[in-house]
Amino acid sequence: MDQIYNGLVSTDEAELFEEIARKWEPLPKEIKRVYFRYGEDSDGYPAVWINLVVPEDLNPSKKKIDALYQATQVFSNDVVEADTGRWPYIKIVTE
Amino acid sequence: MSLPLDLLEQAVHLASREPKRPKQASLRRAVSSAYYALFHLMIHDAAAIAAPGLPAGLRALVARAMAHQDMKIVCRGFFNGNAAYLKSIAPGAKKPFRTSEIPPTTLSLLKLPLEPELVLVTRAFVQLQEARHDADYNMTATLTRSEVLFVTKLAHDAFAAWARTKSTPNATVFKSALLLQKNWGR
Numbered sequence: 001m002d003q004i005y006n007g008l009v010s011t012d013e014a015e016l017f018e019e020i021a022r023k024w025e026p027l028p029k030e031i032k033r034v035y036f037r038y039g040e041d042s043d044g045y046p047a048v049w050i051n052l053v054v055p056e057d058l059n060p061s062k063k064k065i066d067a068l069y070q071a072t073q074v075f076s077n078d079v080v081e082a083d084t085g086r087w088p089y090i091k092i093v094t095e
Numbered sequence: 096m097s098l099p100l101d102l103l104e105q106a107v108h109l110a111s112r113e114p115k116r117p118k119q120a121s122l123r124r125a126v127s128s129a130y131y132a133l134f135h136l137m138i139h140d141a142a143a144i145a146a147p148g149l150p151a152g153l154r155a156l157v158a159r160a161m162a163h164q165d166m167k168i169v170c171r172g173f174f175n176g177n178a179a180y181l182k183s184i185a186p187g188a189k190k191p192f193r194t195s196e197i198p199p200t201t202l203s204l205l206k207l208p209l210e211p212e213l214v215l216v217t218r219a220f221v222q223l224q225e226a227r228h229d230a231d232y233n234m235t236a237t238l239t240r241s242e243v244l245f246v247t248k249l250a251h252d253a254f255a256a257w258a259r260t261k262s263t264p265n266a267t268v269f270k271s272a273l274l275l276q277k278n279w280g281r
Binding site: 041042043045047054056057058059060064065066068069072076080081083087089090091092093094 | 114115116117164167168171178218221224225226229239241242244245248249252
């Protein structure tokens with residue numbers, strides 16, 4: 001799992017997120033990989049962005065969006081249950 | 096109450112335009128419309144319990160008094176407070192329930208745990224508001240259609256969940272809190 005450090009996350013915290021993300025493996029086939037970005041959201045609340053890297057698809061099917069949606073619910077819940085103090089935001093990105 | 100639904104429909108329309116190469120303008124406006132759809136749904140229903148329909152225009156003025164950031168704080172507080180409660184009653188839980196995310200005055204009116212539908216709405220509101228902020232102001236990011244369709248699905252689900260939960264006592268407290276919570280601690 002890749003992490004983007006920006007000075008706002010401790011090593012312990014990064015390890016906690018690594019541990020959370022290990023539970024997600026193997027990833028659903030719609031997701032190539034996942035990486036985290038840490039920071040504060042637009043009103044200064046501690047946040048983590050769970051970036052889901054997906055293959056470029058100009059016309060994703062409903063089935064694919066539904067599968068991504070289901071995965072994001074699991075990912076968000078795991079971050080909340082781990083009591084990280086960060087709000088989990090989902091980003092869906094391509095490379 | 097057609098504005099929220101019209102905005103949601105507009106979001107889906109914009110997200111699906113230009114099938115071969117979506118324009119960033121369309122995708123960004125789709126995200127913005129998805130957020131504003133839920134925002135207007137919330138302020139419509141919150142204003143409806145705070146002000147009568149007559150005289151005409153009063154309810155709209157009440158709705159206008161609602162602020163994005165205050166609403167986000169309420170949503171995040173309800174979500175996090177509920178999560179803390181669920182953790183405190185889980186088998187093997189060692190810590191008693193306490194939360195600083197929901198003010199005591201609001202907490203005294205709620206029956207925890209919150210309905211899952213209300214939890215979904217609060218989470219969607221926070222996620223959508225941040226996505227809207229990013230879509231409108233972060234020009235370094237390139238939006239993908241997948242992400243925008245995900246965002247519109249989130250808004251759709253929040254609408255459906257709200258329809259199922261908006262008449263519950265907890266949702267009534269939530270609607271009042273969206274408008275007034277920041278003043279309840281005075």
